[in-house]
Amino acid sequence: MTDRVADFHVDFTRFLAPDGTAVAPLPGFFDDPTLRRLYGHMVLARAFDTKAIALQRTGRLGTYAPSLGQEAVAVAVGAAMVDTDVLVPSFREHGAQLVRGVTLQELFLFWAGDERGNDFAGPRQDFPVCIPVGSHAPHAAGVALAFKLRREARAAVCVFGDGATSKGDVYEAMNLAGAWTLPLVFVVANNQWAISVRRAHQTAARTLAQKAVAAGFAGEQVDGNDVVALCHALRQALDRARAGGGPHLIEALTYRLGDHTTADDASRYRDDEEVGRHWKEDPIARLRAHLTARGAWTRDDEEALLTDCAARVEAAARDAQALAPEPAAALFDHLYATLPPALAGQRAALVQAEADHA
Amino acid sequence: MTDRVADFHVDFTRFLAPDGTAVAPLPGFFDDPTLRRLYGHMVLARAFDTKAIALQRTGRLGTYAPSLGQEAVAVAVGAAMVDTDVLVPSFREHGAQLVRGVTLQELFLFWAGDERGNDFAGPRQDFPVCIPVGSHAPHAAGVALAFKLRREARAAVCVFGDGATSKGDVYEAMNLAGAWTLPLVFVVANNQWAISVRRAHQTAARTLAQKAVAAGFAGEQVDGNDVVALCHALRQALDRARAGGGPHLIEALTYRLGDHTTADDASRYRDDEEVGRHWKEDPIARLRAHLTARGAWTRDDEEALLTDCAARVEAAARDAQALAPEPAAALFDHLYATLPPALAGQRAALVQAEADHA
Amino acid sequence: MPDITLVEAVNLALARAMAEDDRVIVFGEDVAVDGGVFRATDGLLARFGPDRVLDTPLSEGLFAGLAVGVAAQGFRPVAEFQFMGFMLPALDQVMNHAGRLRNRTRGRLTCPLVLRAPYGGGIHAPEHHSESFESLFAHVPGIRVVVPSSPARAYGLLLSAIRDPDPVVFLEPKRLYRARRQEVPDDGAGAPLDRCFVLRPGTDLTLVTWGAMVAETLDAAQALDREGVAAEVIDVATLKPLDTDTILASVAKTGRCVIVHEAALTAGFGAEVAARLADDGLFDLRAPVRRVAGWDTVMPYPRQERRYMPGTDRILAAARGLMEYA
Amino acid sequence: MPDITLVEAVNLALARAMAEDDRVIVFGEDVAVDGGVFRATDGLLARFGPDRVLDTPLSEGLFAGLAVGVAAQGFRPVAEFQFMGFMLPALDQVMNHAGRLRNRTRGRLTCPLVLRAPYGGGIHAPEHHSESFESLFAHVPGIRVVVPSSPARAYGLLLSAIRDPDPVVFLEPKRLYRARRQEVPDDGAGAPLDRCFVLRPGTDLTLVTWGAMVAETLDAAQALDREGVAAEVIDVATLKPLDTDTILASVAKTGRCVIVHEAALTAGFGAEVAARLADDGLFDLRAPVRRVAGWDTVMPYPRQERRYMPGTDRILAAARGLMEYA
Numbered sequence A, B: 001m002t003d004r005v006a007d008f009h010v011d012f013t014r015f016l017a018p019d020g021t022a023v024a025p026l027p028g029f030f031d032d033p034t035l036r037r038l039y040g041h042m043v044l045a046r047a048f049d050t051k052a053i054a055l056q057r058t059g060r061l062g063t064y065a066p067s068l069g070q071e072a073v074a075v076a077v078g079a080a081m082v083d084t085d086v087l088v089p090s091f092r093e094h095g096a097q098l099v100r101g102v103t104l105q106e107l108f109l110f111w112a113g114d115e116r117g118n119d120f121a122g123p124r125q126d127f128p129v130c131i132p133v134g135s136h137a138p139h140a141a142g143v144a145l146a147f148k149l150r151r152e153a154r155a156a157v158c159v160f161g162d163g164a165t166s167k168g169d170v171y172e173a174m175n176l177a178g179a180w181t182l183p184l185v186f187v188v189a190n191n192q193w194a195i196s197v198r199r200a201h202q203t204a205a206r207t208l209a210q211k212a213v214a215a216g217f218a219g220e221q222v223d224g225n226d227v228v229a230l231c232h233a234l235r236q237a238l239d240r241a242r243a244g245g246g247p248h249l250i251e252a253l254t255y256r257l258g259d260h261t262t263a264d265d266a267s268r269y270r271d272d273e274e275v276g277r278h279w280k281e282d283p284i285a286r287l288r289a290h291l292t293a294r295g296a297w298t299r300d301d302e303e304a305l306l307t308d309c310a311a312r313v314e315a316a317a318r319d320a321q322a323l324a325p326e327p328a329a330a331l332f333d334h335l336y337a338t339l340p341p342a343l344a345g346q347r348a349a350l351v352q353a354e355a356d357h358a
Numbered sequence C, D: 001m002p003d004i005t006l007v008e009a010v011n012l013a014l015a016r017a018m019a020e021d022d023r024v025i026v027f028g029e030d031v032a033v034d035g036g037v038f039r040a041t042d043g044l045l046a047r048f049g050p051d052r053v054l055d056t057p058l059s060e061g062l063f064a065g066l067a068v069g070v071a072a073q074g075f076r077p078v079a080e081f082q083f084m085g086f087m088l089p090a091l092d093q094v095m096n097h098a099g100r101l102r103n104r105t106r107g108r109l110t111c112p113l114v115l116r117a118p119y120g121g122g123i124h125a126p127e128h129h130s131e132s133f134e135s136l137f138a139h140v141p142g143i144r145v146v147v148p149s150s151p152a153r154a155y156g157l158l159l160s161a162i163r164d165p166d167p168v169v170f171l172e173p174k175r176l177y178r179a180r181r182q183e184v185p186d187d188g189a190g191a192p193l194d195r196c197f198v199l200r201p202g203t204d205l206t207l208v209t210w211g212a213m214v215a216e217t218l219d220a221a222q223a224l225d226r227e228g229v230a231a232e233v234i235d236v237a238t239l240k241p242l243d244t245d246t247i248l249a250s251v252a253k254t255g256r257c258v259i260v261h262e263a264a265l266t267a268g269f270g271a272e273v274a275a276r277l278a279d280d281g282l283f284d285l286r287a288p289v290r291r292v293a294g295w296d297t298v299m300p301y302p303r304q305e306r307r308y309m310p311g312t313d314r315i316l317a318a319a320r321g322l323m324e325y326a
């Protein structure tokens, strides 16, 4: 005797088609100024990418992970969150960091291999970039637990990639968030690739949204190149989470148009044709087409924006590079609240060695 | 615009109601001799439990994890597998080990804290008991990968508890099994408790069967105190796996009637009333009632079986205890295939210390 | 004031810390209703409620990472591992995050957490329930590693660990959990986290140890005393940062040193102590630095565990050997 | 026969091992189509096919456990970690399973696997891409820990590691991956896994090192030579089991020893070497045993990493210091 005891489903949502036409009426929130602002953020994120890659190529930045093609995901995350929420990002979310107030200069510092880039003046409780894939998901659960225990109407957002959904820590954090009804929104930036491993090889799951089924809460797919759909889904999920409704998973379907990082050569594992196809889904071109069709964007607007972004990025890069490195003692001065006496000798030796060298 | 892109469900299956009546016709395979055999295995497993607890209480066995109330799960696993399959158990599956040919004496040795209990003569490729919860799941994937790479029609079975479903390694192994279509059947012995943590606190997932949804394959719930339903589900899953159909997850709904281990006092965290309610689901009483109703089991059969089990268990316990401990050198002799010269001195010192003491 | 055991002292310190600072929360597996598998958290749920004493789902990696996140938000989580053998899945969080969060953000986010675990053998427990790998943690920058060996030190060191603004790995010798009772005033006084304790003064030989092996080492010192050898016994207590001064000062006096630990010899923490002596203490040494440690093999199943763990006899043999050197 | 780099030697050894034994399979992240992030597995997929070169889903803990399972079935898996910093989630499998499977089953199941990882700093990589914590593995019973430092040794040691019937952690100094070329005959000859290599004989001072720091240490030896100090340089190569004899014999001759490693000082593997000297080599020592190591702090982000890693100058200063002792 067999009975059906549970069923689940996954939905996919989009508002803007790749050519910019609205396939459904946009939620009221998305007026012209809002859309223009979102567009500006995406263009700035891309300008940062371009400059960062150029700096890396000339040895002035370390390995860099561009977000080319995925700008809508990060910008939507940044735009949907409120100041008191906390972002727990992976390493491809500078777009979200920028919207939340991390400065371009701080971002350049970080990517130039300077810890001060993480001491950003902006969202002071946000986590810095996390390099070990997925290992930040439990941190997001901890942040959300703090909100819940203090009965604050705040939420955490944890972003990671399709590859990260194979990590046990991501699953564990989702399971905890479900079990404890934590105010935590998980965002999978499914850009179809984890370095050279395509999404289909990462898991047999038809969608990544259904990873939430195992954790006992809902997941949904959203067009990850449609910043409107993303913002809308995120705002709903965040509102619900802040109100005590528990976690949610959003799978943003997007595509990594560039190399994995500046140390990668994507042509080793995927062909131009595939990339070309995905350029047609570009989130920036899509929103520009939509804005233009609405009469809310002109060629002049575009030129002004590009000029402004380039100038801001150039100035920030210059400022970041002008900053002298920290003194040698910095290697020890932030390790503990107070340097243990046992380490005083090492610190002195390092400072001395540096002085000898100078 | 929102579209449904995927849906999933979980079914629950039972053949025997708690009172032993068949709620659906039993599959042909379950003739009287088969059912009697299954019954005998369950009774033997319980007899082993009883003796092991007694030995532990008198200091002749280490901490012991009884399977009281869950005998159907382990016995069904053992009975549904064929010799060439490989069992990757947790620590409450001595019932399965017994059916597969591990001897009672070997089991007593293991639980008495003697590694030789793992060097069983029976199923030589089976894994031994695994203590770190969930950490054996990737091993099962490795075993299944070996079968797949060698194109052998064999399958692995990995058993773990409800608590283990919160471990990332279990999820990771399931995800891999799905991605690589491995011949691997996962069995969650959901006995409702992970020491003092009840199933509902472990996860918000309505069923544990739905953990498979995240891994992209099917999961089902089975009455875990109905050995017929379990055997049937397992045989189907194993046949499919051996034929290249990939992994499957079976959630066996059962109940731990005893303490977690002999080091535990379950009365600290659950009341007698709850336990009493679950005694009515006892898998042994259920099958006995069914057999009796079929006219395939008599009071004499019962007495003969109990006597036989007790005698076998007593004899094995005696034999195990009669076995002298290994010599001191055994601490080194199985560490590497050949003892590295660097360790020869330590081995000699240990042997010498032992001789001095004697 | 009744005498209490080491595990009761842990419980007392936890209760004290929770009473004095409501940012202190306790979580782990079975710490709430069950009061912990060793009862270290017994009574805390009843007293402080379910918001401050939480049973997590079964995953050590998870709750270590959870501790990092909630600590960054200003809480002071104390997470219990049931046994040290189950800490390994948490090592990624300890080394890649807990020890780095402050440094990585230049102090913007901090990580005041405590990870508690019973360690060591001798209680006839199953595989993985008897490990000692404190040296792994001692290698991790940015954390503290603390090992008490008496009820009083357990109380004082745990209080200090919880109050410390940085991550602490706190390893409790489970063989000593109920081995002896001691009067421990619940006065809230912490013990220093940067100092070794001289448990017994002596002039002929220094015995350096910590945690689980303190009992055997004190026994050995007593036996040596009867042989006319005055052994100084040092309980390292805080392995990281290591108070080398106390050890060097002792060996400067005695010229001989035996280091005792239960963990496997190779790359055990005894190596670090010996290395400090081989450098800064070399010319004080009259005799080789000996380590009495677990063998370089896997901790056996309980039937053989006594053969693995160093006993008083091995400490004595080493000590007597060193007394041969003039 | 063209000269090849260290990473090419790894590739050559992998190809050789796969050709000679079809039980050898290679897996990890991006090892197949991409040929590994450092190209160590380049060409293997094309040559040996998708059954023997497999991209796993993204989880190091998973593929370490997978290796244990498939090794127990008689395969000889070689798993690649992209960077050592990502090995931590695998430590549970290494310590609780790989190192124990043979012992636990009294030889019934065995675990002939190799876990490869690039380690060390100096390539200006992001956080977690520059770690050295070999001492953690050196503490784990039942495994071998091997660190090559030249193309020829990488080839020979890796072949031996793959052929070894027990688990081996194989750590490749990524700073040396392409640092120099060497003629490496593809003759299938393994190098011994239980011996240190004396890279340069000397009578005044012993420099003990391994892997990434061999280059700086050899440079220092050369500089010392110009100062009239004959330094013997030992490449430990196999950290576990440790060939103490070669080190002791050298120090018996020189009386002075500097140990050099990139990992943090405290509880680094240098401590073990120093401890052996403080015991069995004590009376050969004319001078303190010095360790030149990474500081006891987190490996900084790339802008500062040079300040963390010991350089030739620090080795020279230590060596010169020891020459002051008669």
Ligand SMILES: Cc1ncc(C[n+]2csc(CCOP(=O)(O)OP(=O)(O)O)c2C)c(N)n1
Residues within 6 Å of the ligand: A092, A131, A132, A133, A134, A160, A161, A162, A163, A164, A165, A189, A191, A193, A194, A195, A256, A260, D029, D058, D060, D082, D086
């Ligand atoms: C634990 C861990 N393993 C390996 C790596 C190396 N690595 C960096 S990014 C990456 C792929 C990540 O893929 P995905 O999660 O899809 O994110 P994406 O890079 O596509 O944004 C890998 C393997 C890492 N950073 N952390």
Ligand SMILES: Cc1ncc(C[n+]2csc(CCOP(=O)(O)OP(=O)(O)O)c2C)c(N)n1
Residues within 6 Å of the ligand: B092, B131, B132, B133, B134, B160, B161, B162, B163, B164, B165, B189, B191, B193, B194, B195, B256, B260, C029, C058, C060, C082, C086
């Ligand atoms: C990794 C790990 N953490 C903790 C433990 C201690 N422990 C042993 S069994 C158990 C609960 C397991 O619950 P479940 O998976 O439901 O299996 P059951 O005991 O109910 O059969 C715990 C926490 C362990 N063995 N391994």
Ligand SMILES: [Mg+2]
Residues within 6 Å of the ligand: A161, A162, A163, A189, A190, A191, A192, A193, A194, A195
């Ligand atoms: Mg991706």
Ligand SMILES: [Mg+2]
Residues within 6 Å of the ligand: B161, B162, B163, B189, B190, B191, B192, B193, B194, B195
């Ligand atoms: Mg259970």
